[in-house]
Amino acid sequence: MATHCENCPLHKSALFTEVPLAERRVTQKFKSGELMVDPGTPVLSEGSNTPQLFTALRGMGLRYTTLPNGERQVINFILPGDFIGLQAGVMGEMQHSVEATTAMTLCVFDRAEFFNFFKNNPSRGFDITWLAAVEEHFLGDTLATVGRRTATEGIAWALLKLYQRGEALSLVREQRMSLPFRQQDLADALGLSLVHTNKTLAKLRERQLVSWMDGVLHVSDPEQLAAVALAEYKPLPKRPFL
Amino acid sequence: MATHCENCPLHKSALFTEVPLAERRVTQKFKSGELMVDPGTPVLSEGSNTPQLFTALRGMGLRYTTLPNGERQVINFILPGDFIGLQAGVMGEMQHSVEATTAMTLCVFDRAEFFNFFKNNPSRGFDITWLAAVEEHFLGDTLATVGRRTATEGIAWALLKLYQRGEALSLVREQRMSLPFRQQDLADALGLSLVHTNKTLAKLRERQLVSWMDGVLHVSDPEQLAAVALAEYKPLPKRPFL
DNA sequence: CGCGCTGTTGACTCACATCAAAACCCGTGG
DNA sequence: CCACGGGTTTTGATGTGAGTCAACAGCGCG
Numbered sequence: 001m002a003t004h005c006e007n008c009p010l011h012k013s014a015l016f017t018e019v020p021l022a023e024r025r026v027t028q029k030f031k032s033g034e035l036m037v038d039p040g041t042p043v044l045s046e047g048s049n050t051p052q053l054f055t056a057l058r059g060m061g062l063r064y065t066t067l068p069n070g071e072r073q074v075i076n077f078i079l080p081g082d083f084i085g086l087q088a089g090v091m092g093e094m095q096h097s098v099e100a101t102t103a104m105t106l107c108v109f110d111r112a113e114f115f116n117f118f119k120n121n122p123s124r125g126f127d128i129t130w131l132a133a134v135e136e137h138f139l140g141d142t143l144a145t146v147g148r149r150t151a152t153e154g155i156a157w158a159l160l161k162l163y164q165r166g167e168a169l170s171l172v173r174e175q176r177m178s179l180p181f182r183q184q185d186l187a188d189a190l191g192l193s194l195v196h197t198n199k200t201l202a203k204l205r206e207r208q209l210v211s212w213m214d215g216v217l218h219v220s221d222p223e224q225l226a227a228v229a230l231a232e233y234k235p236l237p238k239r240p241f242l
Numbered sequence: 243m244a245t246h247c248e249n250c251p252l253h254k255s256a257l258f259t260e261v262p263l264a265e266r267r268v269t270q271k272f273k274s275g276e277l278m279v280d281p282g283t284p285v286l287s288e289g290s291n292t293p294q295l296f297t298a299l300r301g302m303g304l305r306y307t308t309l310p311n312g313e314r315q316v317i318n319f320i321l322p323g324d325f326i327g328l329q330a331g332v333m334g335e336m337q338h339s340v341e342a343t344t345a346m347t348l349c350v351f352d353r354a355e356f357f358n359f360f361k362n363n364p365s366r367g368f369d370i371t372w373l374a375a376v377e378e379h380f381l382g383d384t385l386a387t388v389g390r391r392t393a394t395e396g397i398a399w400a401l402l403k404l405y406q407r408g409e410a411l412s413l414v415r416e417q418r419m420s421l422p423f424r425q426q427d428l429a430d431a432l433g434l435s436l437v438h439t440n441k442t443l444a445k446l447r448e449r450q451l452v453s454w455m456d457g458v459l460h461v462s463d464p465e466q467l468a469a470v471a472l473a474e475y476k477p478l479p480k481r482p483f484l
Numbered sequence: 485c486g487c488g489c490t491g492t493t494g495a496c497t498c499a500c501a502t503c504a505a506a507a508c509c510c511g512t513g514g
Numbered sequence: 515c516c517a518c519g520g521g522t523t524t525t526g527a528t529g530t531g532a533g534t535c536a537a538c539a540g541c542g543c544g
Binding site: 073 | 307311313315317328329337360362364365367368370371375378379381382384386389390391
């Protein structure tokens, strides 16, 4: 049934720091359950006030805001290991929405317990701060791509990042991983139009740099992709989670 | 001489949450000194590895990244109360640079002590997480403006945010506050060209929505400005600091 | 078998970039 | 006191990357 933190499969992944068994047990006590959502379902909605925190255990999703004029900005893609709802909790009510793209299962934590958890486990609290900082850092990079990279560079960058994340999570086999988003999602992440995104993807495919078709991402030469992305291809730093 | 945390002038500001005296004393012990920098001086540099954390006490600055092609993206404007260096510490080495625009004074904390500080003062640790989350949240909004707002909307948005922050810090008098950045800085924050930024500023000035000349920002009707910024004008939520 | 969603493709338009030059605004030094 | 130079702002002319509009193709599903 519900996964026990001691056996959390994510800890095996190369992306995350090692967490001692004792601490996992403590985390387990903080965990209030598990949530499974269907594709297309909202996990958190703008304007609502949910008393929960989540970490993604399985599946993929999106975090986004909607402007008053109806435009959507996706803030990031959510993959296993991502912590959701912190920014939310901090402002009185949510400004961002999170929705599941594939079926997802999420570990649920009770926000009311959050502070206690922190007090009783400062080192896990430290980890959470760390996580928030990593996230913030990444958003800075995203900002740079939306603001300063061309469409080609930006798409290359985004796909490279997703690919790297996939590698770290062992989602990649033979240079391929499942990437179940729509082109519209990528467009909304990069501030581009759907049409232009589509055409740019086609060009990158022709140049043999990346292909992303039928929900599978294929990168044959990450170094080369990184070059057009104005980025570096190097292993992601380990990070904590849960 | 060096400000004592117990007397920290920032605590008087409407922007920040109340912190009990006892906790300020603890913070004081974590504080390792004060740094004063001249305008134009780097506080943190990309690629370096500084053992310090800062919080801005006085003055204004910029945080930015530089892409391999030389383009600059400013990630945020730094005002009193901002915590600097967390994202930095988390990745092995800095990816972002921080530089002082005006003369600044910064409280300096020793990163080596950071974890201990956390362990001994979980509630302050909690505050720091909170802060990181607020920051992350704000970056999400910034992303939305760079990605989805037009030049006019974006500039209106940025100036409104700065104005609001200024209000909360009591930097505004008679609808005016000092804003010592260059147009180039704003352009680099919004992913616009200098020329276009300049022309758009001129238009907003003609429309009587905002004027920003000679380093002073003037907003006569924030509501109206918010309307063109596709944003809401409402008091900033209180947040912790230090 | 027709409807709704996603992906493709082509023609046309526009917001914003780029290029270039001038105007200002100092501080410095002759 | 004025000439000079570097940084910033302003203005005009011109170019282009990306947006918009429109139509169609493929596909899963009731």
